[in-house]
Amino acid sequence: MSEEKLYVVKNDEGKYWDFEDQDSFWELSIVISPSTAEEEYAKNTADEYGGHVVTFIEETEKVALTKEQAEIVEDARIIDTPATYISERTDEHIGEKILGEEILLIKALTNGYNVAKEKKYNVKVPRTKDTWYYESGEGYLRTICPEDKKLRGMFTEADIEHYGLQDCEKEEVTDDDEED
Numbered sequence: 001m002s003e004e005k006l007y008v009v010k011n012d013e014g015k016y017w018d019f020e021d022q023d024s025f026w027e028l029s030i031v032i033s034p035s036t037a038e039e040e041y042a043k044n045t046a047d048e049y050g051g052h053v054v055t056f057i058e059e060t061e062k063v064a065l066t067k068e069q070a071e072i073v074e075d076a077r078i079i080d081t082p083a084t085y086i087s088e089r090t091d092e093h094i095g096e097k098i099l100g101e102e103i104l105l106i107k108a109l110t111n112g113y114n115v116a117k118e119k120k121y122n123v124k125v126p127r128t129k130d131t132w133y134y135e136s137g138e139g140y141l142r143t144i145c146p147e148d149k150k151l152r153g154m155f156t157e158a159d160i161e162h163y164g165l166q167d168c169e170k171e172e173v174t175d176d177d178e179e180d
Contacts, residue, residue: 004058006035007042011051025051060111063104070115073108082109120154121170133165149173 009017015025019041020033028034035056036042042053065073072089076082083106090102125131125143134153136142141163146152154173160166 004037005039006037006056007039008035008054008056009042009046009049009051010054017045017049017051019045025049062112062114063108064116065104065108065113067115067118069101069105069108070113073105073113076105076109118156120156120173121160122149122152122173123155123160123165124169124171126168133163133168135159 011025016031016034018031076085079085086105123133132152
């Protein structure tokens with residue numbers, strides 16, 4: 001993987017070399033061309049006119065993981081052989097998914113990751129006009145007819161499967177719906 005880098009020359013006063021005019025250091029807002037892709041050119045400029053070379057590297061993109069995948073990556077960080085650890089955890093899957101998930105987790109280990117927010121849904125009671133399910137404190141399903149969407153129950157895919165609501169109409173909950 002080739003990394004594209006840009007180089008700037010900055011002096012002790014916080015001013016930047018202008019590679020366009022090649023005559024002096026200036027405030028960044030005035031400089032026409034503050035960077036070059038040629039590392040040697042930047043080093044030679046710093047040696048000849050003063051200052052030091054600052055390297056800019058394009059930041060790699062973090063990958064999105066589930067909570068379970070993130071746990072595997074975090075556990076792999078403390079192991080002497082993280083790639084082997086990841087490989088062993090993904091062998092449980094069958095077929096091409098193994099390699100795809102393994103690559104994803106190795107990228108996460110190397111480049112960083114974000115945990116994907118699990119989607120939540122309001123689930124409608126079948127054959128009703130505006131009645132929705134919610135979970136009581138005891139873990140039982142109850143129904144409600146609220147105008148306010150915040151009062152409806154919010155269920156993950158796992159919750160929907162647990163309660164056997166796969167055939168019910170569902171509506172994805174947006175961040176706006178979740179705010180207080």
